[in-house]
Amino acid sequence: MLTLTSPVIVRGPTLATRTPTSTIASTASGTNDEETTPIVTRSHPTELPSAASGARCGRFFHSFGLTTMNEPFADFDLSDFWEDSDYATREYVGPAITDLDVARVEKKLGYKLPKSYIKLMHTQNGGIPKRTNHRTSERTSWAEDHIAITGIYSIGNEKTYSLCGEFESSFWVSEWGYPPIGIYFANCPSAGHDMLCLDYRECGPTGEPRVVHIDQERYHRITFVAKNFESFVRCLEGEDAFET
Numbered sequence: 001m002l003t004l005t006s007p008v009i010v011r012g013p014t015l016a017t018r019t020p021t022s023t024i025a026s027t028a029s030g031t032n033d034e035e036t037t038p039i040v041t042r043s044h045p046t047e048l049p050s051a052a053s054g055a056r057c058g059r060f061f062h063s064f065g066l067t068t069m070n071e072p073f074a075d076f077d078l079s080d081f082w083e084d085s086d087y088a089t090r091e092y093v094g095p096a097i098t099d100l101d102v103a104r105v106e107k108k109l110g111y112k113l114p115k116s117y118i119k120l121m122h123t124q125n126g127g128i129p130k131r132t133n134h135r136t137s138e139r140t141s142w143a144e145d146h147i148a149i150t151g152i153y154s155i156g157n158e159k160t161y162s163l164c165g166e167f168e169s170s171f172w173v174s175e176w177g178y179p180p181i182g183i184y185f186a187n188c189p190s191a192g193h194d195m196l197c198l199d200y201r202e203c204g205p206t207g208e209p210r211v212v213h214i215d216q217e218r219y220h221r222i223t224f225v226a227k228n229f230e231s232f233v234r235c236l237e238g239e240d241a242f243e244t
Contacts, residue, residue: 072114072115072116072119072120072230073116073119073120073230073233073234076233076234078119078120078123079123080130081120081123081124081129081130081233082123082124082127082128082129082130083127083128083129083130085128087128088126088127088128088151089127090159091151091159091160091161092126092127092128092151092152092153092154092159092160092161092162093124093125093126093127093154093159094125094126094154094155094156094158094159094162095125095156095158096122096125097118097121097122097125097155097156101155101156102118102155105155105156105157105163105164108164109163109164109168109169109183110205111182111183111198111200111205111206111209112205112206112207113155113183114198114208114209114228114229114230116228116229116230116233117155117185117198117229118155120152120229120233121154121155125154125155125156126151126152126153126154126155126159126161126162127151127152127154128150128151128152129149129151129152129233129236130238131236131237131238132148132149132150132236132238132239133146133147133148133149133236133237133238133239133241133242134146134147134148134149134225134226134232134235134236134237135235135237136213136223136224136225137224138223140194140213140215140223141190141193141194141215141217141218142188142189142190142194143242145242146237146242147188147194147196147213147223147225148188148189148239149186149187149188149189149196150186150187150188150189151186151187152185152186153165153184153185153186161187163183163185167187168184169182169183169184169197172184172192172195176192176216177216177220178195178197178214178216178220179214179220179222181197181199181200181201181212181222182197182198182199182200182201182209183197183198183200183209184196184197185197185198190217192216193215193216193217194213194214194215194216194217195213195214195216196211196212196213196214196225197211197212197213197214198210198211198229199211199212199222208228209228209229210224210225210226210227210228211225211226211227211228211229211231211232212224212225213225
């Protein structure tokens, strides 16, 4: 019998805890007595900015399908992107990165990082954004119309939440049964029961990955979030955008 732990929904930074391997094994092997829902890859709808976020990402979406912006975030102000907190400094924010640091991380992960990810990490190497919500076209375990993140991983291995740190992608794949489809780069308030991933399945390890949400509590259901990392960052919104 497959046993899933109830999600821990906490509105604030929490540390992930390891899920017993036996819990995941029954899902992966298909030996449980109940029918197991397979991993579902959702279709990729055209992503449009909301009215609330239009001022920040509307111009980008208007031109994205017609031209390629050579410089990531060319018309986007990143100076006020990060939240200043002791927790972020302790758990996420790594030292300033060099090209060699990036190359080492890419070699270990087996994927080329998006230029926009590297550009953002040059402003601050990981941390907690001031806006932590992104709209979705379908319901997730978090909400009817959006997902939330706790923080974005730094490039390196120094901090708990860094791309090659304690909770790197291999941890989520081996310990929690998440699918090996790319780089897990952002954790969520559920303390490990859902994650955001750079999905390289369509583009290959050197291409431009999509951003997807993966829900452990729903048999690792995959939901499309953004066509690329820059789009994801541009369209993050605050909690007040979803208050009713």
